Amino acid sequence: MSFSIRRATVADGSIITAHRRGMFEDMRVGTPADLDAMDAQFGSWVTKALAGGVYLGWFVTTEQRAIIAGAGLSIEDFPATPRDQTGRRAYVMNVYTDPPYRHRGLARRLMQTLLDWCRANGIQTVALQASDKGRPLYESLGFKSTNEMRLKL
Secondary structure (H helix, E strand, O other): OOOOEEEOOHHHHHHHHHHHHHHHHHHOOOHHHHHHHHHHHHHHHHHHHHHOOEEEEEEEEOOOOOOOEEEEEEEEEEEEEOOOOOHHHEEEEEEEOOHHHHOOOOHHHHHHHHHHHHHHOOOOEEEOOOHHHHHHHHHHHOOOOOOOOOOOO
16 A cells, blocks of 8 residues: 655644544543543644644545544744754654554654654754653654653642
């Protein structure tokens, strides 16, 4: 089977939202009510973010143009640090592959596409949160664990 990669458009907000939900369901994070609330807020956010160019998404499609996997980048303004003075960072999110198409290298192809875009656009820092299943892929691409800490208020 042949696969292609295409950029997401503003019209793809509902697909990205469904992929995000599927990703959290696979990780068993959130109740159905939590996920419904997330969908409502995220759907609105991602549509605006796509239109504004602060969220970029890519999909893997089949020969029949069915979308079977996706991943995205949130492009964030970020203050300069000693290791990155660009003022922008990319945050990878919503990496998802439909279950029948997993273990075919599609997430790797998407990640390589995202990273190529970042390199071509001067992004030096790319971050993400890895699930246990995704961690080996990200490590193989050169991602390293950091010392970030978090407090939920």
